[in-house]
Amino acid sequence: MAADPDSQPLLEARAITKRFGGVRALEGVSASFHAGEVVAVMGENGAGKSTLMKCLAGVHQPDAGEVAVDGNVVTIADVRAAEDLGIAFIHQELNLAENLDVGANVFLGREPRIFGPFFNRREIRVQTRNLLKSLELQIAPDTQVRNLSIGHRQMVEIAKALSQEARILIMDEPTSSLSLHETKILFRLVNRLREEGMCIVFISHRMAEVEELADRVIVLRDGHNSGDLGRKEVSRDSIVSLMVGRELVAHEKTAVEAGEVLLEVRDLRVARFPDTGVSFEVRSGEVVGMAGLVGAGRTEVARAVFGIDRALGGSTRVKGEKVDIKHPQDAIQAGLALVPEDRKAQGVILNMAIRDNVGMVGLNQWQRSGFVNDRQVDEQAEEARRSLRIRTPSTRQEVSTLSGGNQQKVVLAKWMPLRPEIFLLDEPTRGIDVGSKGEIYEVIDKMTADGAGVLAISSELEEILRISDRVLVMHEGRIAGEVSRDDPQCSEKGIMQLATGGK
Amino acid sequence: MLPEENKMFSVKKLLRKNPKLLVIFGLLLLLFTATSLLQPSFRDPGTLTNTMRWIGLYGIISIGVAFVIITGGIDLSIGSLIALSGVMLPMLLKGDIFFSDPVPVPLAFGLVLLISLAIGLFHGVLVTKLGLQPFLVTLCGLFIYRGLARAAGNDQTQGFGGDFGGLKDALVKDKLFDFVPMSFVVLIIIGIITAIVLNKTVFGRYLLAVGHNEEAARFSGIKTDRVKIAAYMICSLLGGFAGMLFVLDTNGATPSSFGNFYELYAIAGAVLGGCSLRGGEGAIFGVICGAALVQVAEKAVFFLGVEEKSKFTVIGIFILIGVIADELFRRLSDRRSGAGVGGDPPGEAAESSSP
Numbered sequence: 001m002a003a004d005p006d007s008q009p010l011l012e013a014r015a016i017t018k019r020f021g022g023v024r025a026l027e028g029v030s031a032s033f034h035a036g037e038v039v040a041v042m043g044e045n046g047a048g049k050s051t052l053m054k055c056l057a058g059v060h061q062p063d064a065g066e067v068a069v070d071g072n073v074v075t076i077a078d079v080r081a082a083e084d085l086g087i088a089f090i091h092q093e094l095n096l097a098e099n100l101d102v103g104a105n106v107f108l109g110r111e112p113r114i115f116g117p118f119f120n121r122r123e124i125r126v127q128t129r130n131l132l133k134s135l136e137l138q139i140a141p142d143t144q145v146r147n148l149s150i151g152h153r154q155m156v157e158i159a160k161a162l163s164q165e166a167r168i169l170i171m172d173e174p175t176s177s178l179s180l181h182e183t184k185i186l187f188r189l190v191n192r193l194r195e196e197g198m199c200i201v202f203i204s205h206r207m208a209e210v211e212e213l214a215d216r217v218i219v220l221r222d223g224h225n226s227g228d229l230g231r232k233e234v235s236r237d238s239i240v241s242l243m244v245g246r247e248l249v250a251h252e253k254t255a256v257e258a259g260e261v262l263l264e265v266r267d268l269r270v271a272r273f274p275d276t277g278v279s280f281e282v283r284s285g286e287v288v289g290m291a292g293l294v295g296a297g298r299t300e301v302a303r304a305v306f307g308i309d310r311a312l313g314g315s316t317r318v319k320g321e322k323v324d325i326k327h328p329q330d331a332i333q334a335g336l337a338l339v340p341e342d343r344k345a346q347g348v349i350l351n352m353a354i355r356d357n358v359g360m361v362g363l364n365q366w367q368r369s370g371f372v373n374d375r376q377v378d379e380q381a382e383e384a385r386r387s388l389r390i391r392t393p394s395t396r397q398e399v400s401t402l403s404g405g406n407q408q409k410v411v412l413a414k415w416m417p418l419r420p421e422i423f424l425l426d427e428p429t430r431g432i433d434v435g436s437k438g439e440i441y442e443v444i445d446k447m448t449a450d451g452a453g454v455l456a457i458s459s460e461l462e463e464i465l466r467i468s469d470r471v472l473v474m475h476e477g478r479i480a481g482e483v484s485r486d487d488p489q490c491s492e493k494g495i496m497q498l499a500t501g502g503k
Numbered sequence: 504m505l506p507e508e509n510k511m512f513s514v515k516k517l518l519r520k521n522p523k524l525l526v527i528f529g530l531l532l533l534l535f536t537a538t539s540l541l542q543p544s545f546r547d548p549g550t551l552t553n554t555m556r557w558i559g560l561y562g563i564i565s566i567g568v569a570f571v572i573i574t575g576g577i578d579l580s581i582g583s584l585i586a587l588s589g590v591m592l593p594m595l596l597k598g599d600i601f602f603s604d605p606v607p608v609p610l611a612f613g614l615v616l617l618i619s620l621a622i623g624l625f626h627g628v629l630v631t632k633l634g635l636q637p638f639l640v641t642l643c644g645l646f647i648y649r650g651l652a653r654a655a656g657n658d659q660t661q662g663f664g665g666d667f668g669g670l671k672d673a674l675v676k677d678k679l680f681d682f683v684p685m686s687f688v689v690l691i692i693i694g695i696i697t698a699i700v701l702n703k704t705v706f707g708r709y710l711l712a713v714g715h716n717e718e719a720a721r722f723s724g725i726k727t728d729r730v731k732i733a734a735y736m737i738c739s740l741l742g743g744f745a746g747m748l749f750v751l752d753t754n755g756a757t758p759s760s761f762g763n764f765y766e767l768y769a770i771a772g773a774v775l776g777g778c779s780l781r782g783g784e785g786a787i788f789g790v791i792c793g794a795a796l797v798q799v800a801e802k803a804v805f806f807l808g809v810e811e812k813s814k815f816t817v818i819g820i821f822i823l824i825g826v827i828a829d830e831l832f833r834r835l836s837d838r839r840s841g842a843g844v845g846g847d848p849p850g851e852a853a854e855s856s857s858p
Binding site (some may be wrong): 148308327328329331332338340345346347348350356359360361363364367369370372412414452 | 703704705706707708709710711715716718719720722723724725726751783
């Protein structure tokens with residue numbers, strides 16, 4: 001069933017305005033969604049994508065404008081009201097009770113009853129099984145959610161939406177934490193639901209998946225409508241220029257001659273893959289990309305090198321000298337820096353000021369007999385704001401007020417004053433907008449130009465290919481292959497083959 | 504460096520940085536004024552001095568437990584530790600424990616403080632290295648130190664009799680300007696020192712970081728275990744020290760009851776003063792106000808003629824009102840600031856980066 005653009009829209013946003021305090025998140029934004037179409041909503045962080053979705057799903061109430069379902073203006077007071085109208089919303093951070101099984105989650109709050117207050121376990125199991133079967137999922141209804149992969153959890157959320165007879169499925173960055181394989185399964189499912197006449201709306205930062213999946217792309221910029229592109233008009237360039245309002249200059253990697261070996265890891269073994277050793281080196285001036293599927297052991301390697309987890313075996317040398325790293329502090333002393341994969345949990349302290357976050361690592365070096373050198377902290381924070389273009393009125397704002405891209409700049413900023421020689425970057429641009437991505441690539445470029453060595457882990461092949469001089473591909477705890485930039489195998493396809501265990 | 508420190512203690516600046524303090528300060532004034540109106544003898548200088556004496560004693564343990572609460576932990580053993588230190592001090596000074604001869608005052612103090620530090624170290628190591636929950640570790644401590652106090656004192660009240668009057672006066676009872684009791688002076692000194700530690704030292708910054716997000720702190724190279732252990736040691740050190748002041752104040756300690764429930768007074772003071780049990784938040788000035796509020800409530804109950812049997816109910820309700828007022832205010836200010844964007848007054852940055 002193909003969507004007919006002239007048909008009555010299933011869901012419509014009409015000139016919606018939403019303010020938070022003094023900040024305008026949405027200003028007169030309109031959008032319409034039809035049965036049987038997949039719509040991607042794109043925009044830089046802070047453009048208002050999530051806010052628009054939340055206004056449609058009853059999480060937020062618009063300050064002005066109206067929402068219409070089947071042409072009738074409705075007030076969506078809360079999430080429950082949205083569900084009753086057939087609108088299901090799947091948050092980026094999934095909302096499942098991990099301690100319950102799949103069936104209990106699917107029917108949470110709407111349990112079929114038996115004998116008054118008791119829920120009907122059998123009924124739940126049967127219905128859930130049928131639902132999962134119809135989605136072609138190999139999950140048992142009585143599996144504890146905590147034992148499911150992120151991908152499967154998302155499927156459970158979708159099953160839950162279907163059980164509520166949702167006609168409109170809204171997903172906020174559904175693929176941000178999925179492996180490639182899981183993403184494929186999700187896409188297949190989305191295509192099937194479209195066939196069945198469902199309307200699927202998803203927020204995404206990934207151009208490739210938008211091109212692959214979307215019938216239409218709605219682009220927001222600074223809380224305004226910026227464009228509405230049909231399938232034929234969708235192209236990277238058109239979307240990016242609508243998002244940022246300017247043509248992006250393609251990032252050109254500065255050619256730097258790889259110099260001395262800065263980091264040498266030999267036969268490193270981590271708890272998850274106790275039998276396979278990992279060896280690699282990073283030279284001055286080069287970016288070594290580390291590709292692989294989610295769960296291939298890349299993050300574990302970075303954590304072990306940096307002293308977050310103890311390695312089971314192996315040795316690390318920095319500039320030829322053996323170092324024994326038992327704690328991140330040892331790694332810092334040896335000249336290493338880590339930008340961790342989970343920005344909010346590991347990278348920044350959300351409820352502390354930007355300046356205090358920037359100062360977190362350097363504090364110890366700048367202290368004057370135990371006292372904080374506040375002047376130094378402020379200078380470094382201002383310096384970081386200028387050089388990394390952190391967009392904030394004041395470095396005394398809490399980090400939580402910043403957009404994802406700017407938060408990531410704060411993570412980078414806290415290392416800069418120490419001038420580390422080796423950077424371990426774990427998903428340095430996960431979940432951040434195109435503009436900030438480009439800026440972070442520039443920072444990486446500057447690192448290597450200054451003679452540092454970078455190990456960059458990324459699940460986005462496009463990113464790996466763009467920034468790396470050489471790529472290590474991991475598969476199930478070992479390095480399955482290495483390709484250098486001018487190698488013919490240095491392509492999305494070649495790397496994917498190595499990552500999935502092929503040759 | 505010094506001029507910077509002086510400026511730090513401007514109450515105005517503190518309130519602007521942490522508007523929550525306004526609420527607690529306001530409640531304190533309100534409760535005090537209301538009680539004084541109903542019962543004028545409540546504001547007699549003698550009564551005031553008396554109230555301040557108690558604020559001094561309880562304020563010290565509130566500050567101690569605040570350090571642990573800031574790391575996201577809790578210490579339930581303070582009351583028992585107070586009993587242990589309160590029993591040991593007179594026994595040491597009289598030569599009834601460890602030594603057969605009376606121990607000189609500084610040595611007795613040193614010994615009790617050393618034992619307190621060891622207890623804090625013990626708590627901290629169990630919490631960090633073994634990963635036990637602070638609630639359980641210190642709950643066991645609550646039983647153990649109470650038992651130790653009773654065993655050490657042979658379940659007999661241990662006191663000074665008529666001796667050591669000078670010591671009692673110097674640390675608790677003497678009045679500065681004929682009005683401010685020494686225990687309050689001691690509290691202010693400890694308050695100033697701990698405020699400097701919390702706000703101006705690298706350790707203090709680390710403590711707040713660990714409280715907000717331990718994982719991110721560790722990823723930044725902070726030795727989070729050490730920071731937390733130190734917090735437990737500070738808490739027990741101040742608890743043990745306060746125990747000695749308490750026994751000097753009462754002249755004797757009965758091992759089975761001395762210090763009962765004091766950990767709860769301490770926690771109530773710290774939480775009312777703005778420490779979040781989730782960790783990361785806390786300011787010493789607020790904690791002192793919080794401890795003061797609890798004590799003023801307790802005294803007000805007495806002055807308003809509430810019967811002894813209803814005392815705890817009324818105090819509990821007072822504290823609950825304080826917590827509710829604080830929560831309501833927090834929501835109000837959250838709503839005002841919206842998504843949190845707004846910006847500080849432009850002068851702020853320039854002001855605090857003094858040369």
